[in-house]
Amino acid sequence: MTPSPARIGAGPAAVDSAANTPSSATRRGVLAGGVTAGLAGAASPLLWVPPAASAARPVGVHLMYGDDPRTSMTVSWSTPKSVRRPRLEIGPDRGLGLDVPLRSRSSRGVASVYHHGRVAGLKPGTRYRYRITHDGGPAQSGTFTTAPRTPKPFRFAAFGDMGVNAAASRNARLIQKMDPDLSFIVGDLCYADSAGGTGLGGGATQDFAEWDRWLAMIQGTAARSPWMTTVGNHEMEEGNGELGYDGYLARFATPRTGAKGAPTTYSFVYGNVGFIALDGNDASYEIDRNRNYLGATQDRWLERTLKQMRATPDLDFIVVGFHNCMYCTNLVHGSDGGNRDRWERLFDRYTVDLVVNGHNHCYERTHLMRDGAPVKEAPRGAVVDSRRGTTYLTAGGAGQAVYPTGGLPASYVTVEGGLRVPELTTYSAVVDHTHSIAFLDVTPRRNGVATMKLVALDGSGAVIDRVTLRRG
Ligand SMILES: [Fe+2]
């Protein structure tokens, strides 16, 4: 089968119409999903300057699934400046054969240009080769594999709060070694803006070159298996678009399956797992910079998506990811009542299996939760029926300095207005204050039972937690 769409001899990168970013439109426009190409185009920074041939190497190569992981993929990379005739070729063998149309974007504070090639019409469960080039520059090659047509065993990594530092680099190598089929990242990616949406710092806390250092650091894993990212508070970069997301959206071409006007949200299905990426900033009581910019639009989309996933015969587990913690005892950020108020009812109704959060720089896993309370104990090593309750995971130990500030037996939840209200923390099953990454091995139904085995490893590869969620 010849994948489509094919375009032989792609010309210079198209000027981005910014159709995938709401940040240059008004907030009203975002709420209405009314981003127009004209508006966005007028406000977009430069895109295409005809340059001389450049020997610059393509860097920061990273993959992201398109709308359907079985048949689509987005390959992204950057060049240190504008280059002539950037090109992405893809094919099932060394012959490649498919020239993928590109969109290229600049971003505030750096000379780098970010290129994105979205390809659809691929064959499920198939390994593809890709090659990135531009006139006068060296080629960068890689491979990826599309999701299987029918569920098969697979592995995904889950984590957040990485940054650029020695621990993050060690974890990036650990992820590469563990070779997951995909990674699900819950925000606070590189900390180019260390103010984190608080409005403090007045721009003095920004270093946008950190994005390129981070993308270079993760390339070993992100160029071979997709990094499915969500936004954290540190992706709300002051002065970078109304929502602060321009920097993030210049570098990540997310699937177009999310809430209307919100490219920070999306869903996808891989094998027997439905993944939902939410914009946690929209619901946070703790950091309210972007609170309610989507509101009911995101919640209605979430409910529709959950309903649809639960009605899909081969889909066993639902995994939801967003940044702020729904249940975490760590005293630095505690739990966010805004996310609970908006989404806990839906997670309960549709028996979401696993919610992955970051924000607190530590590892923590809850017992099975329903209606705001633990309903089934799940100590380290347990095998539990996840139809009985949702597991909330804080996986914020991917690299940024850890928060060794436990809150057992009492922590707090931030309620509307930013008030921290004390609460008992009977929900907590396992707490660890070292750097770590969670890996989940999923198997489809066998004799009527599907399993999702979580193993959390510290940077050296030592096991800090283990639990098995089962269905059936
Ligand atoms: Fe963080």
Ligand SMILES: [Fe+2]
């Ligand atoms: Fe955070």
